Amino acid sequence: MIEVSELTKRYGSKTAVDHLSFTVRPGLVTGFLGPNGAGKSTTLRMILGLDAPTTGTATVSGVPFHRHPRGLRHVGALLDAGQVHGGRSAAAHLSALARGNGIPRRRVDEVLQEVGLAEVASRRIGGFSLGMKQRLGIAGALLGDPPVLMFDEPINGMDPEGVLWVRRLFRRLAAEGRTVFLSSHLMSEMENTADQLVVIGRGRLIAAESVRDFAARGTRRSVVVGTAQAIELAAVLTAAGASVEPEGSAGAERLSVSGLPADRIGALAFENGIRLDELTTRTASLEAAFMELTADSTEYLAGQPR
Numbered sequence: 001m002i003e004v005s006e007l008t009k010r011y012g013s014k015t016a017v018d019h020l021s022f023t024v025r026p027g028l029v030t031g032f033l034g035p036n037g038a039g040k041s042t043t044l045r046m047i048l049g050l051d052a053p054t055t056g057t058a059t060v061s062g063v064p065f066h067r068h069p070r071g072l073r074h075v076g077a078l079l080d081a082g083q084v085h086g087g088r089s090a091a092a093h094l095s096a097l098a099r100g101n102g103i104p105r106r107r108v109d110e111v112l113q114e115v116g117l118a119e120v121a122s123r124r125i126g127g128f129s130l131g132m133k134q135r136l137g138i139a140g141a142l143l144g145d146p147p148v149l150m151f152d153e154p155i156n157g158m159d160p161e162g163v164l165w166v167r168r169l170f171r172r173l174a175a176e177g178r179t180v181f182l183s184s185h186l187m188s189e190m191e192n193t194a195d196q197l198v199v200i201g202r203g204r205l206i207a208a209e210s211v212r213d214f215a216a217r218g219t220r221r222s223v224v225v226g227t228a229q230a231i232e233l234a235a236v237l238t239a240a241g242a243s244v245e246p247e248g249s250a251g252a253e254r255l256s257v258s259g260l261p262a263d264r265i266g267a268l269a270f271e272n273g274i275r276l277d278e279l280t281t282r283t284a285s286l287e288a289a290f291m292e293l294t295a296d297s298t299e300y301l302a303g304q305p306r
């Protein structure tokens with residue numbers, strides 16, 4: 001369990017993290033989302049004791065991280081896959097980490113196997129691709145078999161096979177009862193990976209809820225209706241209280257209807273002798289919900305200095 005309470009970080013006049021409070025529970029994958037510059041990395045660094053908060057607290061399993069002796073046994077983290085000594089081999093890098101945290105040497109071979117780097121264990125890290133460095137960073141996080149795992153943008157630089165692998169790994173780690181916390185600025189990465197979301201913008205909390213609840217409170221639900229009798233149907237639906245927008249080109253007309261559910265629209269069409277060719281409920285996409293909810297908190301909008 002990770003608990004963040006009223007966490008604030010100021011750099012001079014810049015408030016990077018602003019009275020942030022949330023809880024990350026075990027047994028679930030929790031996505032930490034926000035546009036670029038929202039304060040995700042700063043928050044993760046404070047949870048790991050790498051940056052001191054201006055005010056507020058962050059605890060891991062009930063105590064501040066720096067009070068965990070042999071930290072890697074309590075929290076495994078990957079913050080920046082590029083920050084490794086390029087001259088060392090993968091095995092030497094992990095062995096040094098293991099030694100410093102009282103972790104048996106055999107764990108090095110186990111985690112290298114686990115992340116698919118066993119065959120390149122003795123190669124210098126300097127020659128690794130970003131995807132391979134991400135795998136090595138994940139290996140380092142797993143080394144101490146910790147109950148809490150944190151990853152900053154772990155999917156960056158991975159190929160599609162790597163993305164699938166890492167998703168399955170996160171799901172399995174959560175199913176084992178661990179706390180899994182992943183940051184990303186892309187909602188699409190979280191859609192198929194996370195159970196819960198913590199969404200921030202400009203250092204402030206925007207949402208902390210399940211992926212499903214987050215999607216539901218974004219874009220309003222609408223129903224797309226296809227019919228050759230679009231004008232008659234629009235009149236009937238408007239009279240019943242719906243708002244109706246035409247979609248598509250004349251001749252192949254469809255209506256986008258909000259304010260009435262699909263079954264009610266079907267019934268009204270039937271009662272009025274209007275034939276429907278299509279009746280589809282358009283559910284809010286997560287991406288749309290994310291864009292809507294973070295629109296006011298994006299720091300750098302293309303072409304729009306703020």
Ligand SMILES: Nc1ncnc2c1ncn2[C@@H]1O[C@H](COP(=O)(O)OP(=O)(O)OP(=O)(O)O)[C@@H](O)[C@H]1O
Pocket residue numbers: 011014015016034035036037038039040041042043184185
């Ligand atoms: N050491 C620092 N000194 C001054 N400002 C900083 C420092 N570190 C971060 N910031 C600022 O704090 C804000 C939050 O940065 P942070 O890196 O935590 O965001 P992020 O959500 O991780 O973004 P990204 O997705 O781009 O990595 C940014 O405006 C950043 O410029």
